[in-house]
Amino acid sequence: MSCRRIAYRERYDGAILSLALGPIIGDILMYIFTSSMLTFRGQWLPEILRHALPRAIAIPALLLLGSASFISGALVLINYAFIVSRYLSPETPVYVLLILFVAVASFGALQASKTVLYSTELILILNVPLLLFSIVKAYTNPNMNFDEVRAMIDYTWIFPSWKSLAVSTYAVTGYISLSIFNRAFSGVQILKHRWTIPCIGFSILFTAFFAFPIYSP
Template identity: 55%
Template sequence: MKALSRYFFYDLLLSMVINSILYVPRILITERYKGAIMSLILGTLIGSILLYLFTAALMKYPGKGLPEIFKLSLSKYIYVPLLLLYSVLAFIAGGLVLINFAFIISRYLNPETPSYILLLLFVIVVCFGAMQSSKTVLYTAEIVLLLSLPLLFFLILKALTNKHMNVDAIRVILDYTWMLPSWKSLSVSTYAFVGYLHLSIFNRAFTNVNSIKYRWLMPIFGFGMLLMTFMIPIGTLGTDGVNDYIFTWVSTAEAIQMKYAFIDHVVYMFLLLFLSITFLYTMVTWHVASQTISSCFSRKKPNTSSVNSILPNAISCGLVGITIITLGSMLGEDDLFRVSSFCLVTRLPIDILLVLTVFVVSRRRLRL
């Protein structure tokens, strides 16, 4: 499998889309008068640097995942806790997305269905996908994104050209461009770029690949995506009114109308798109997390076709799935927002530590 560039971009695009729609706008909007726009600029810069360092380091180990790379250079007492911590964060990232979408479905489409029922169905589907081989997951990501991205760009175009778009509301926010950002807004902005970390497992599927072409496009696309998903809700819902909504982009889509055949509101197309992206993102993150955990305690080369390899992944995904269902039935929407914000704020230092560790290990290999 040699076409690393396009599959690498799929992972990045997936993270950018799901985080820009779900987490980034809602949290940045609460910081819109406290340097949110500057955080988009600095977040893009930091995220791009981490992306380049991480991918440059992994390109020196074609066909190897992060667990195999660490086993070559680090003590087990160092790399196992670090990989386990990363796995937990990956599980949490996918789980929070799943809970958020269950709340959205319960509120907008089927209010009478308990959230734990929806989460149970979602977890079953996601666990089945996460236990597949890395190549299968990548092929699935390609199919889903090729079908979803054109629809996403169409919805963004409709949002930019809808009659409720208030340019003056956006101009008000632009007056706060040069304010220094808070740690919270900066961390959230960089989180849109974390898709590069999925290469920690998917790099196993790529052999004879020494470079990734067109990486310079991702900071441009990422900044554009962050800026649009931050500005469009403000222009649609108002500078102050936008803060009254928990699921900001769902409310934005609900305010946009169009008249094409039987489709009257954009929100239904948006929720359909959100469904496919949610399942795909959770499947990818749980696949990476479960593979990382099983690799920490296995001395053999990963073989996703064997029962001994699939069983640990199934156990870890199952345990996390039960935890997510339990938390989803206990948390309210405001509680979920606070938990999500806390996880995003604390994740940035861990991501930096992981990237710098990989980069230092790769530099040591060059000297040897």
């Protein structure tokens, strides 16, 4: 189940407030995590754990973190496969799309860290205009019902459930990838413009919650 769908189901249980708290919590965790990783320049998480912890603790910790990362990535690929199958290629079986996504992800995993980072940067640059266009289009669409948006204001100050808060925080946890790509930042003293991540995350969460569920069946 996607983050958007979970947040939409929790809309009467504090999901509105979690949209604001999630990016803030994620920003705090991001600063703590990234600042900690930069103290181990040129090392990735397995090396850090191997040097900092006993073997009896480091190995189970890596297995736990690896399993969580695998499950998280698998959920993303499954959601993408269903989205593409539903809206872009209804004739293609979901499992075929999923196999293609897994093949592309596996190919990327075999590449050097800097190659993946450069590719990600290029994809991000190319997709930012499309993302901005989608956000603007969502709010200017004549089918957008702002009365329903205003009706949700009554639920703004309801304390969020753990589920909605976890979902909104999870949406801005991409910084965890630094645990692998930190070895490519051996000469970096500080990561700039980190403050933009929660701002972008909030705008995407806000738009996905208020606009797209209204259009989606």
